[in-house]
Amino acid sequence: xxxxxxxxxxxxxxxxxxxxxxxxxxxxxxxxxxxxxxxxxxxxxxxxxxxxxxxxxxxxxxxxxxxxxxxxxxxxxxxxxxxxxxxxxxxxxxxxxxxxxxxxxxxxxxxxxxxxxxxxxxxxxxxxxxxxxxxxxxxxxx
Amino acid sequence: xxxxxxxxxxxxxxxxxxxxxxxxxxxxxxxxxxxxxxxxxxxxxxxxxxxxxxxxxxxxxxxxxxxxxxxxxxxxxxxxxxxxxxxxxxxxxxxxxxxxxxxxxxxxxxxxxxxxxxxxxxxxxxxxxxxxxxxxxxxxxx
Numbered sequence: 557x558x559x560x561x562x563x564x565x566x567x568x569x570x571x572x573x574x575x576x577x578x579x580x581x582x583x584x585x586x587x588x589x590x591x592x593x594x595x596x597x598x599x600x601x602x603x604x605x606x607x608x609x610x611x612x613x614x615x616x617x618x619x620x621x622x623x624x625x626x627x628x629x630x631x632x633x634x635x636x637x638x639x640x641x642x643x644x645x646x647x648x649x650x651x652x653x654x655x656x657x658x659x660x661x662x663x664x665x666x667x668x669x670x671x672x673x674x675x676x677x678x679x680x681x682x683x684x685x686x687x688x689x690x691x692x693x694x695x696x697x698x
Numbered sequence: 699x700x701x702x703x704x705x706x707x708x709x710x711x712x713x714x715x716x717x718x719x720x721x722x723x724x725x726x727x728x729x730x731x732x733x734x735x736x737x738x739x740x741x742x743x744x745x746x747x748x749x750x751x752x753x754x755x756x757x758x759x760x761x762x763x764x765x766x767x768x769x770x771x772x773x774x775x776x777x778x779x780x781x782x783x784x785x786x787x788x789x790x791x792x793x794x795x796x797x798x799x800x801x802x803x804x805x806x807x808x809x810x811x812x813x814x815x816x817x818x819x820x821x822x823x824x825x826x827x828x829x830x831x832x833x834x835x836x837x838x839x840x
Contacts, residue, residue, distance in 0.1 A: 566817045567804060569824060570812070570822055570824060570825075571823065571824045572814060572821040572822055572823055580703060582727060583737075583739055584737060585732070585736055585762075586726050587736060591734070592729070592734020592735075592817070593734075594727055594729060594736075594792045596785070597725055597727060597785060597790040598794075608814070609814060609816050609821055623815055639808040639813060640813070640815065641736075641811075641812060641813050641815040641826070642810070642814060642823060643738070643739060643809040643810050644802055644803065644804050644806075644809045644811070644814050648739040648809075649814075650736045650739075650810045661786065662710075662763075662786050664786075667785040667786045667790075668711070668783040668784070668785050669783075669786070670783060670784050671781060671782070672714060672751060672783065672784060672791075672824075673780040674751050674752070679714040680712055680713060680714055680752055681711075681712045681713065681714055681784060682712060683712075684783070688744050
Protein backbone atom coordinates (compact mmCIF):
# COMPACT_ATOMS: atom_id res chain seq x y z
CA UNK A 557 0.00 0.00 0.00
CA UNK A 558 1.48 3.37 -0.94
CA UNK A 559 1.87 6.05 1.68
CA UNK A 560 -0.75 8.21 0.08
CA UNK A 561 -3.31 5.38 -0.03
CA UNK A 562 -2.50 4.65 3.56
CA UNK A 563 -2.93 8.31 4.51
CA UNK A 564 -6.21 8.43 2.62
CA UNK A 565 -7.48 5.37 4.51
CA UNK A 566 -6.51 6.88 7.80
CA UNK A 567 -8.33 10.14 6.97
CA UNK A 568 -11.41 8.86 5.18
CA UNK A 569 -11.79 5.33 6.50
CA UNK A 570 -13.67 4.04 9.51
CA UNK A 571 -10.95 1.90 10.98
CA UNK A 572 -9.41 2.99 14.23
CA UNK A 573 -5.70 3.49 13.42
CA UNK A 574 -4.16 5.86 15.96
CA UNK A 575 -0.95 7.40 14.63
CA UNK A 576 1.45 7.36 17.56
CA UNK A 577 4.49 9.62 17.60
CA UNK A 578 8.07 8.45 18.14
CA UNK A 579 7.34 8.16 21.88
CA UNK A 580 4.24 6.05 21.22
CA UNK A 581 1.78 8.79 22.10
CA UNK A 582 -1.19 10.68 20.70
CA UNK A 583 -2.31 14.07 21.98
CA UNK A 584 -5.60 14.16 23.86
CA UNK A 585 -7.79 17.23 24.42
CA UNK A 586 -10.43 16.92 27.13
CA UNK A 587 -13.34 19.34 27.08
CA UNK A 588 -16.09 19.80 29.63
CA UNK A 589 -19.33 18.37 28.23
CA UNK A 590 -21.31 20.91 30.25
CA UNK A 591 -19.50 24.11 29.21
CA UNK A 592 -17.39 23.24 26.15
CA UNK A 593 -14.30 24.61 27.94
CA UNK A 594 -10.99 22.93 27.30
CA UNK A 595 -10.02 21.28 30.59
CA UNK A 596 -6.60 19.89 29.73
CA UNK A 597 -4.25 18.71 27.01
CA UNK A 598 -2.39 15.48 27.75
CA UNK A 599 -1.15 12.31 26.09
CA UNK A 600 -2.30 8.73 25.69
CA UNK A 601 -0.32 5.68 24.66
CA UNK A 602 -1.98 2.63 23.16
CA UNK A 603 -2.80 1.18 26.57
CA UNK A 604 -4.28 4.45 27.87
CA UNK A 605 -6.46 4.70 24.75
CA UNK A 606 -7.66 1.11 25.09
CA UNK A 607 -8.39 1.46 28.80
CA UNK A 608 -10.25 4.72 28.23
CA UNK A 609 -12.40 3.09 25.57
CA UNK A 610 -12.97 -0.09 27.58
CA UNK A 611 -13.81 1.56 30.90
CA UNK A 612 -15.38 4.90 29.90
CA UNK A 613 -13.02 6.70 32.29
CA UNK A 614 -10.04 8.74 31.09
CA UNK A 615 -6.57 7.18 31.32
CA UNK A 616 -3.45 9.05 30.26
CA UNK A 617 0.26 8.50 29.91
CA UNK A 618 2.43 10.87 31.90
CA UNK A 619 5.57 11.88 30.01
CA UNK A 620 7.20 13.31 33.15
CA UNK A 621 6.53 10.22 35.26
CA UNK A 622 6.78 7.82 32.30
CA UNK A 623 3.74 5.98 33.60
CA UNK A 624 0.19 5.08 32.75
CA UNK A 625 -2.22 6.97 34.92
CA UNK A 626 -5.95 6.83 35.58
CA UNK A 627 -7.24 10.37 35.82
CA UNK A 628 -8.25 10.93 39.40
CA UNK A 629 -6.38 7.99 40.90
CA UNK A 630 -4.61 10.31 43.38
CA UNK A 631 -7.01 13.24 43.47
CA UNK A 632 -10.39 11.55 43.07
CA UNK A 633 -11.12 14.06 40.28
CA UNK A 634 -12.14 11.54 37.61
CA UNK A 635 -13.33 12.08 34.06
CA UNK A 636 -16.21 10.08 32.61
CA UNK A 637 -15.97 10.03 28.84
CA UNK A 638 -19.21 10.93 27.08
CA UNK A 639 -17.77 10.92 23.56
CA UNK A 640 -14.39 10.28 21.95
CA UNK A 641 -13.42 11.54 18.50
CA UNK A 642 -10.32 11.10 16.35
CA UNK A 643 -8.91 13.84 14.14
CA UNK A 644 -8.23 13.60 10.41
CA UNK A 645 -4.78 12.01 10.61
CA UNK A 646 -5.56 10.14 13.85
CA UNK A 647 -2.73 11.61 15.89
CA UNK A 648 -5.06 13.54 18.18
CA UNK A 649 -8.08 12.53 20.26
CA UNK A 650 -10.85 14.76 21.59
CA UNK A 651 -12.80 13.52 24.57
CA UNK A 652 -15.88 15.25 25.95
CA UNK A 653 -16.01 14.43 29.63
CA UNK A 654 -18.01 14.81 32.79
CA UNK A 655 -15.34 16.19 35.06
CA UNK A 656 -15.61 15.54 38.79
CA UNK A 657 -14.18 18.65 40.43
CA UNK A 658 -10.92 19.92 39.02
CA UNK A 659 -9.02 18.69 35.96
CA UNK A 660 -5.82 20.58 36.81
CA UNK A 661 -3.20 19.43 39.30
CA UNK A 662 -3.17 23.01 40.65
CA UNK A 663 -6.71 22.42 41.90
CA UNK A 664 -8.47 24.44 39.22
CA UNK A 665 -11.36 23.25 37.10
CA UNK A 666 -9.32 23.69 33.89
CA UNK A 667 -5.58 23.91 33.22
CA UNK A 668 -6.33 26.98 31.11
CA UNK A 669 -6.84 29.49 33.94
CA UNK A 670 -4.80 32.31 32.41
CA UNK A 671 -5.60 34.49 29.43
CA UNK A 672 -2.92 35.96 27.16
CA UNK A 673 -3.03 39.73 26.92
CA UNK A 674 -1.05 42.09 24.79
CA UNK A 675 -0.58 45.80 25.32
CA UNK A 676 1.81 47.91 23.27
CA UNK A 677 3.77 44.81 22.28
CA UNK A 678 4.11 43.48 25.84
CA UNK A 679 2.58 40.06 26.31
CA UNK A 680 1.43 38.93 29.74
CA UNK A 681 -1.13 36.70 31.39
CA UNK A 682 -4.15 37.41 33.57
CA UNK A 683 -6.13 34.98 35.71
CA UNK A 684 -9.57 33.93 34.54
CA UNK A 685 -11.73 31.19 36.07
CA UNK A 686 -8.77 30.54 38.37
CA UNK A 687 -10.39 29.69 41.69
CA UNK A 688 -9.11 26.49 43.28
CA UNK A 689 -11.53 23.66 43.97
CA UNK A 690 -8.98 21.83 46.09
CA UNK A 691 -5.65 22.46 47.76
CA UNK A 692 -3.02 20.48 45.85
CA UNK A 693 -0.74 20.33 48.91
CA UNK A 694 -3.42 18.40 50.77
CA UNK A 695 -4.36 16.14 47.86
CA UNK A 696 -0.93 15.15 46.55
CA UNK A 697 0.83 14.37 49.79
CA UNK A 698 4.19 12.75 49.43
CA UNK B 699 16.50 29.86 40.58
CA UNK B 700 15.69 26.25 41.40
CA UNK B 701 13.67 24.18 38.99
CA UNK B 702 10.76 23.98 41.36
CA UNK B 703 10.67 27.76 41.86
CA UNK B 704 10.85 28.15 38.11
CA UNK B 705 8.01 25.66 37.64
CA UNK B 706 5.98 27.45 40.30
CA UNK B 707 6.50 30.78 38.52
CA UNK B 708 5.45 29.31 35.24
CA UNK B 709 2.27 27.86 36.78
CA UNK B 710 1.26 30.63 39.16
CA UNK B 711 2.86 33.72 37.65
CA UNK B 712 1.55 36.16 35.11
CA UNK B 713 4.54 36.25 32.81
CA UNK B 714 4.19 34.71 29.41
CA UNK B 715 6.82 31.94 29.32
CA UNK B 716 5.85 29.36 26.70
CA UNK B 717 7.58 26.05 27.33
CA UNK B 718 8.64 24.84 23.90
CA UNK B 719 9.44 21.17 23.32
CA UNK B 720 12.71 19.88 21.81
CA UNK B 721 11.44 20.89 18.36
CA UNK B 722 10.62 24.42 19.56
CA UNK B 723 6.87 23.91 19.56
CA UNK B 724 3.85 24.20 21.82
CA UNK B 725 0.57 22.39 21.17
CA UNK B 726 -2.38 24.55 20.16
CA UNK B 727 -6.05 23.59 20.43
CA UNK B 728 -8.48 25.73 18.44
CA UNK B 729 -12.13 25.68 19.43
CA UNK B 730 -15.08 27.29 17.68
CA UNK B 731 -16.23 30.28 19.71
CA UNK B 732 -19.78 29.74 18.47
CA UNK B 733 -20.20 26.05 19.32
CA UNK B 734 -17.35 25.12 21.67
CA UNK B 735 -16.36 22.28 19.31
CA UNK B 736 -12.70 21.45 18.95
CA UNK B 737 -11.77 22.41 15.40
CA UNK B 738 -8.15 21.27 15.26
CA UNK B 739 -5.00 20.46 17.20
CA UNK B 740 -1.81 21.86 15.73
CA UNK B 741 1.53 23.38 16.75
CA UNK B 742 3.01 26.83 17.10
CA UNK B 743 6.64 27.85 17.33
CA UNK B 744 7.69 31.13 18.90
CA UNK B 745 7.16 33.06 15.68
CA UNK B 746 3.69 31.58 15.10
CA UNK B 747 2.70 32.48 18.66
CA UNK B 748 4.00 36.04 18.30
CA UNK B 749 2.31 36.56 14.94
CA UNK B 750 -0.97 35.14 16.25
CA UNK B 751 -0.88 37.53 19.21
CA UNK B 752 0.19 40.51 17.11
CA UNK B 753 -2.28 40.05 14.25
CA UNK B 754 -5.27 38.37 15.91
CA UNK B 755 -5.25 35.71 13.20
CA UNK B 756 -4.05 32.16 13.79
CA UNK B 757 -0.57 31.19 12.57
CA UNK B 758 0.83 27.71 13.01
CA UNK B 759 4.02 25.78 12.39
CA UNK B 760 3.63 22.75 10.14
CA UNK B 761 5.79 19.85 11.29
CA UNK B 762 5.30 17.99 7.99
CA UNK B 763 6.25 20.99 5.83
CA UNK B 764 8.67 22.43 8.41
CA UNK B 765 7.24 25.86 7.74
CA UNK B 766 5.40 28.71 9.35
CA UNK B 767 1.90 28.96 8.01
CA UNK B 768 -0.93 31.47 8.30
CA UNK B 769 -4.16 29.53 8.71
CA UNK B 770 -6.17 30.07 5.53
CA UNK B 771 -3.30 31.32 3.37
CA UNK B 772 -4.06 28.64 0.74
CA UNK B 773 -7.68 27.87 1.49
CA UNK B 774 -9.03 31.26 2.57
CA UNK B 775 -10.45 29.54 5.66
CA UNK B 776 -8.96 31.89 8.26
CA UNK B 777 -9.31 31.92 12.04
CA UNK B 778 -9.82 35.13 13.97
CA UNK B 779 -8.68 34.69 17.55
CA UNK B 780 -11.20 35.88 20.13
CA UNK B 781 -9.26 34.67 23.17
CA UNK B 782 -5.97 32.89 23.84
CA UNK B 783 -5.20 31.01 27.04
CA UNK B 784 -2.10 29.20 28.31
CA UNK B 785 -2.23 26.00 30.33
CA UNK B 786 -0.65 25.43 33.74
CA UNK B 787 2.84 24.51 32.55
CA UNK B 788 2.64 26.75 29.47
CA UNK B 789 3.30 24.02 26.92
CA UNK B 790 -0.20 24.20 25.45
CA UNK B 791 -2.30 27.04 24.10
CA UNK B 792 -6.06 27.17 23.71
CA UNK B 793 -7.49 29.62 21.20
CA UNK B 794 -11.18 30.32 20.78
CA UNK B 795 -11.68 31.37 17.19
CA UNK B 796 -14.16 32.62 14.66
CA UNK B 797 -13.60 30.08 11.94
CA UNK B 798 -14.33 31.07 8.36
CA UNK B 799 -15.64 27.91 6.70
CA UNK B 800 -13.65 24.76 7.35
CA UNK B 801 -10.73 24.27 9.73
CA UNK B 802 -9.76 20.88 8.29
CA UNK B 803 -7.72 20.34 5.13
CA UNK B 804 -10.27 17.68 4.15
CA UNK B 805 -12.85 20.46 3.76
CA UNK B 806 -14.74 19.77 6.97
CA UNK B 807 -15.61 22.30 9.63
CA UNK B 808 -13.58 20.39 12.25
CA UNK B 809 -10.79 17.82 12.00
CA UNK B 810 -12.75 15.71 14.50
CA UNK B 811 -15.40 14.36 12.10
CA UNK B 812 -15.29 10.77 13.35
CA UNK B 813 -16.49 9.31 16.60
CA UNK B 814 -14.88 6.29 18.26
CA UNK B 815 -17.26 3.41 18.85
CA UNK B 816 -16.75 0.17 20.63
CA UNK B 817 -18.88 -2.95 20.35
CA UNK B 818 -17.95 -6.26 21.91
CA UNK B 819 -14.32 -5.20 22.11
CA UNK B 820 -14.08 -4.08 18.48
CA UNK B 821 -13.18 -0.42 18.11
CA UNK B 822 -14.17 1.48 14.97
CA UNK B 823 -15.07 4.98 13.81
CA UNK B 824 -18.30 6.51 12.52
CA UNK B 825 -18.76 9.80 10.73
CA UNK B 826 -20.34 12.69 12.63
CA UNK B 827 -20.60 16.29 11.43
CA UNK B 828 -18.57 15.14 8.43
CA UNK B 829 -20.06 17.11 5.54
CA UNK B 830 -17.53 18.91 3.39
CA UNK B 831 -17.71 22.68 3.06
CA UNK B 832 -15.18 22.69 0.22
CA UNK B 833 -13.53 20.26 -2.16
CA UNK B 834 -9.88 19.96 -1.14
CA UNK B 835 -8.86 18.91 -4.67
CA UNK B 836 -10.09 22.27 -5.98
CA UNK B 837 -8.63 24.33 -3.16
CA UNK B 838 -5.16 22.83 -2.80
CA UNK B 839 -4.15 22.64 -6.45
CA UNK B 840 -0.54 21.93 -7.14
